[in-house]
Amino acid sequence: xxxxxxxxxxxxxxxxxxxxxxxxxxxxxxxxxxxxxxxxxxxxxxxxxxxxxxxxxxxxxxxxxxxxxxxxxxxxxxxxxxxxxxxxxxxxxxxxxxxxxxxxxxxxxxxxxxxxxxxxxxxxxxxxxxxxxxxxxxxxxxxxxxxxxxxxxxxxxxxxxxxxxxxxxxxxxxxxxxxxxxxxxxxxxxxxxxxxxxxxxxxxxxxxxxxxxxxxxxxxxxxxxxxxxxxxxxxxxxxxxxxxxxxxxxxxxxxxxxxxxxxxxxxxxxxxxxxxxxxxxxxxxxxxxxxxxxxxxxxxxxxxxxxxxxxxxxxxxxxxxxxxxxxxxxxxxxxxxxxxxxxxxxxxxxxxxxxxxxxxxxxxxxxxxxxxxxxxxxxxxxxxxxxxxxx
Numbered sequence: 001x002x003x004x005x006x007x008x009x010x011x012x013x014x015x016x017x018x019x020x021x022x023x024x025x026x027x028x029x030x031x032x033x034x035x036x037x038x039x040x041x042x043x044x045x046x047x048x049x050x051x052x053x054x055x056x057x058x059x060x061x062x063x064x065x066x067x068x069x070x071x072x073x074x075x076x077x078x079x080x081x082x083x084x085x086x087x088x089x090x091x092x093x094x095x096x097x098x099x100x101x102x103x104x105x106x107x108x109x110x111x112x113x114x115x116x117x118x119x120x121x122x123x124x125x126x127x128x129x130x131x132x133x134x135x136x137x138x139x140x141x142x143x144x145x146x147x148x149x150x151x152x153x154x155x156x157x158x159x160x161x162x163x164x165x166x167x168x169x170x171x172x173x174x175x176x177x178x179x180x181x182x183x184x185x186x187x188x189x190x191x192x193x194x195x196x197x198x199x200x201x202x203x204x205x206x207x208x209x210x211x212x213x214x215x216x217x218x219x220x221x222x223x224x225x226x227x228x229x230x231x232x233x234x235x236x237x238x239x240x241x242x243x244x245x246x247x248x249x250x251x252x253x254x255x256x257x258x259x260x261x262x263x264x265x266x267x268x269x270x271x272x273x274x275x276x277x278x279x280x281x282x283x284x285x286x287x288x289x290x291x292x293x294x295x296x297x298x299x300x301x302x303x304x305x306x307x308x309x310x311x312x313x314x315x316x317x318x319x320x321x322x323x324x325x326x327x328x329x330x331x332x333x334x335x336x337x338x339x340x341x342x343x344x345x346x347x348x349x350x351x352x353x354x355x356x357x358x359x360x361x362x363x364x365x366x367x368x369x370x371x372x373x374x375x376x377x378x379x380x381x382x383x384x385x386x387x388x389x390x391x
Contacts, residue, residue, distance in 0.1 A: 288323045
């Protein structure tokens with residue numbers, strides 16, 4: 001498991017299950033696939049489910065049986081609609097991903113590399129996933145936000161025949177992550193110094209407007225937050241979900257468990273009117289990576305969203321010399337704040353041959369559009385081109 005991934009961890013996945021945030025109510029039932037060292041040696045001893053089996057755990061897939069496509073962020077609603085029109089059953093399906101979390105990470109992790117054939121572990125994981133699909137009569141399997149290497153590995157899997165899909169987000173990268181010989185950004189002013197003049201002025205103007213509300217800003221880990229802050233974060237989350245007519249996947253109990261087990265990996269930016277929290281974000285960090293997840297506000301404050309969701313977190317990433325800040329799904333508006341196009345990856349298998357062929361053709365043409373869109377965004381980034389003079 002990556003040292004920079006806070007989500008592919010027992011504490012996070014367990015919090016989702018124990019709180020009821022995943023399960024039948026959400027149409028997202030855990031079907032985790034586990035491989036223990038006997039299977040890694042080729043004797044076929046794999047385990048399916050969230051526990052059980054003997055021997056050392058050497059591999060796992062975060063797998064969920066779903067009866068909807070909510071909370072995935074690499075969406076297949078049009079595929080489901082096409083299946084419905086053709087009289088083909090699309091749900092349930094299997095999704096290998098971290099629920100409700102559009103963050104790239106390993107989906108076929110080898111957990112104990114010492115003395116283990118990683119290729120054999122991955123092959124056994126894929127065999128286990130297919131067995132679950134057959135047992136559950138799932139229409140399809142979807143590996144979402146997997147690594148690029150995993151996407152290619154899945155596309156090469158002759159037994160199942162996954163087809164690759166390309167998507168795009170906007171990520172912030174520190175200077176030394178893009179230029180290994182360069183020093184990381186020293187501070188936020190150094191970061192803005194890499195912008196073109198008009199873009200730099202816009203960011204400074206936005207920060208002044210956010211500060212003009214007279215609110216106090218705070219950046220703190222979950223361990224440093226008080227009970228009122230945790231209560232407020234839940235209120236912000238629900239308010240934002242309701243504003244966008246979405247589904248509040250995370251239950252009250254999730255926030256209680258998170259305070260007990262995830263506080264050291266959670267970071268919040270909070271705005272206070274006096275002593276009252278009025279807006280805030282929920283983010284996670286581990287190693288050199290920071291992940292933006294949720295935002296909410298109890299009143300309208302011009303430019304506060306940009307301040308809490310981007311600028312405060314970029315300042316933290318710079319201070320900690322992080323290499324990457326993933327700010328979540330979608331968001332063309334992120335470009336002007338210095339978050340640039342980043343490709344995300346997925347791989348898909350559909351049981352029905354005709355539907356699968358049609359979807360495979362669709363994602364091939366979709367990839368061309370995604371690449372062209374990313375090229376356009378890169379040309380319009382706020383950063384000065386190499387050799388372009390500062391001002």
